[in-house]
Amino acid sequence: MESERFRQLLDTPGPYASVYFEDSHNAQGASDQLDLKWRGLRERLEQQGVDESVTTAMGRAVMERRPPIGRSGRAVIAGATGVVVNEHLLGPTAAPIVRVSELPYLVPIVEHGFDHPNYLLVVVDHTGADITIHSDGAVRSETVDGCGYPVHKASGAETAWYGDPQLRTEEAARKNVRAVADRVRELVDATAADVVFVVGEVRSRSDLLAALPERLRGRAVPLHIGARHSGHDFTEIQRAIEDWLVGQRLSVIDDAAERFGAEIGRQSGRAAEGLGAVCSALRQGAVDTLIVGDIGDATVVADEGLTTVAPNPDVLSEHGAAPAKTLRADEALPVFAISVGASLVRTDDRLSPADGIAAVLRYAPTLRATAR
Numbered sequence: 001m002e003s004e005r006f007r008q009l010l011d012t013p014g015p016y017a018s019v020y021f022e023d024s025h026n027a028q029g030a031s032d033q034l035d036l037k038w039r040g041l042r043e044r045l046e047q048q049g050v051d052e053s054v055t056t057a058m059g060r061a062v063m064e065r066r067p068p069i070g071r072s073g074r075a076v077i078a079g080a081t082g083v084v085v086n087e088h089l090l091g092p093t094a095a096p097i098v099r100v101s102e103l104p105y106l107v108p109i110v111e112h113g114f115d116h117p118n119y120l121l122v123v124v125d126h127t128g129a130d131i132t133i134h135s136d137g138a139v140r141s142e143t144v145d146g147c148g149y150p151v152h153k154a155s156g157a158e159t160a161w162y163g164d165p166q167l168r169t170e171e172a173a174r175k176n177v178r179a180v181a182d183r184v185r186e187l188v189d190a191t192a193a194d195v196v197f198v199v200g201e202v203r204s205r206s207d208l209l210a211a212l213p214e215r216l217r218g219r220a221v222p223l224h225i226g227a228r229h230s231g232h233d234f235t236e237i238q239r240a241i242e243d244w245l246v247g248q249r250l251s252v253i254d255d256a257a258e259r260f261g262a263e264i265g266r267q268s269g270r271a272a273e274g275l276g277a278v279c280s281a282l283r284q285g286a287v288d289t290l291i292v293g294d295i296g297d298a299t300v301v302a303d304e305g306l307t308t309v310a311p312n313p314d315v316l317s318e319h320g321a322a323p324a325k326t327l328r329a330d331e332a333l334p335v336f337a338i339s340v341g342a343s344l345v346r347t348d349d350r351l352s353p354a355d356g357i358a359a360v361l362r363y364a365p366t367l368r369a370t371a372r
Contacts, residue, residue: 012079022092117194146176269364
């Protein structure tokens with residue numbers, strides 16, 4: 001998960017309230033259930049001393065965000081000045097989480113969330129397309145109506161001098177698909193869309209993919225769902241998109257695990273494992289990807305300005321910094337990783353690093369792996 005999406009947190013004063021809960025919208029009365037859940041979460045925040053202005057802002061964020069489709073989780077993180085993160089997750093945490101601390105708690109987002117790419121959803125046939133644009137958190141739609149008609153071969157006889165109806169039909173369909181492809185290209189360039197999801201019957205999908213510029217074909221993902229104007233279920237389309245995003249997230253985990261294993265295997269120095277080694281790499285700005293496993297209740301120490309981190313006070317003192325703060329490692333290490341521009345990965349059972357933490361590095365720094 002790219003860290004850029006969290007950088008606003010670095011500029012937001014704490015303390016932070018981090019809340020995770022299930023907000024599935026797949027049954028009658030889901031809105032009423034959401035209201036009841038939020039009341040319970042708000043009480044827990046108030047018990048931990050969160051200011052009323054912050055809980056009010058969080059409640060507004062919870063209630064006003066567009067409901068998800070089907071089963072979903074929710075992440076809401078607020079600092080002293082208001083809500084910074086408010087997003088749906090691919091799945092809920094095992095139980096509601098409410099934390100109030102000096103740093104935000106990001107691990108559940110890394111585990112259950114997904115990067116939010118700009119993307120187009122193109123529902124196409126040979127008469128045109130309905131296009132939904134998801135860009136920078138906003139959603140809008142438009143329709144492309146091709147002007148090449150007819151697109152269906154007539155069943156009766158045609159006037160001889162009017163030309164071959166089959167040829168006219170095929171040319172009309174090609175003209176309409178080209179119009180859609182041109183508009184898709186314009187929208188991708190305008191929105192910097194990372195992905196173009198294509199829905200439609202097989203021939204329409206394949207014709208559009210062939211008509212797209214070569215540079216866009218690698219971004220196009222055909223979804224094998226129904227056809228335009230066939231009454232396909234939008235929920236089914238959204239689920240297919242989310243399944244694709246899950247697959248992308250799993251491939252990122254696979255890639256991180258493979259890179260880490262390869263660097264460890266060749267003893268290149270470009271991998272770190274354990275609190276001591278990872279803290280050392282973070283201090284030197286060498287972390288490219290932070291791999292978060294089961295850290296448990298482990299802690300680290302930092303200076304007053306949160307500019308450097310170490311596994312214990314002795315190591316921090318060795319680097320000329322006074323130990324001023326004791327922090328949960330599962331909060332501090334992701335935040336320090338964001339500060340050096342590292343990406344974040346929540347690993348699963350395919351990788352169990354020492355102390356529940358590891359990193360793939362940009363270069364081989366001097367690591368103090370023995371300081372624990």
